[in-house]
Amino acid sequence: MSSQQPTDEPVYADRVYRSSMGVVSGVLLLALTAWLCGDAVLRGSGNTPWIGLAVALCAVPLIVAFTIRPAVFANEDRMRVRNPFRIIELPWAAVDAVRAGYSAEVLAEGSKYQLWSVPVSLRERKKANRQQMRRNAIDRRDPGSSGDPAARSRTSAAASEPMRANADRIVDELQGLAELNAARPGAQGSVRVRWSYEIIAPALIGALLLIVLVATR
Template sequence: MTTPSPHEPAFADRVYRSPMAVVTGVLILAMIVWLCGDAVVRGVGSGRWIGLAAALCAVPLTVAFTIRPAVFANEDRMRIRNPFRNIELPWGAVDAVRAGYSAEVLADGAKYQLWSVPVSLRERKKANRSAARHEAPGAKGSGGAGGPAAPVARASADKAVDEMTELAERGAGRPGAQGPVSVRWAWEIIAPAVVGAAALAVLLVVK
């Protein structure tokens, strides 16, 4: 395999995230703002503080599991943003990217889940049935009789994993794709959620 030039530029990140999760997160946040805001505005006594504490706990947790998860991949590395961790993996350290019942990457003997690439077994079965129909002898779009073959249907998670696998194989030898795996806790999510949960517990006990 030809080693890429050290001066070869890395392209912009490809971003993988679940649009449905983002939409769900926005709707849940709107509900939290409405309910907790009403408690703060109309509540009496400790009710206002309970509303504030509940919002402080619920908002970061909602963001963590819906809006925050994403995978950013370029020619040198992939960055995984999971609910409570940020993981950076140079392609040289990645052993495999795969999608079974969940999407995950293997690197340096560890396994990291890709929260932003949900695997739908129903979608995969549908894609497999469609591909089987197109590959059947004489099927329209199968490429028989010299005609062009139709694109093979793939589930969205499988397509994302295929793209990341291709990037990993192509970028593994790049000078900029070397180095150790980096894992950092997302304290900007964890800290307010813990503070809010602790405050809510205290307020409910002393209420």
């Protein structure tokens, strides 16, 4: 009779990073598609209902793929990147760097993978930089906050948390997880990439059906 030995390490839930604006946009686009295609199916004549169904079959997977689907899941062992048409699993030991330039991306084993769910906003980055410069100027003018210990504590805490754009903050967190956990036994391995045929197949079928229906109309 074998007994399972308990592990000393706690189990943590995945951190999930996704774009809230992308999800909202996706829901609105899906509602608009359902309204337009549903109206074509219910009120159309001839091939119009079939064209409406073909458009929905093609458009719905693409809308989901580019808005609701993208996400990054990270735990102590690996990062899983869910992009529109691919899922990339990256053990932390295989990650070379996570960075944000004009887009957020991860470098691993000589390849580069975009993080679709972490959009980079240059406007937000400039705004954060301006706020940080303004705060630094205030700290230089009044470093002691009139000798008030509580004010000095607040000033010190604020100074230790620099203003960062959301994408830069997320990239910093992921880079920190990679550096912290790269030596873990569970974080070893190579990058695995899987194509999301559940998104690709219906979109292609809908597009082909739409082409045939329009050509034979």
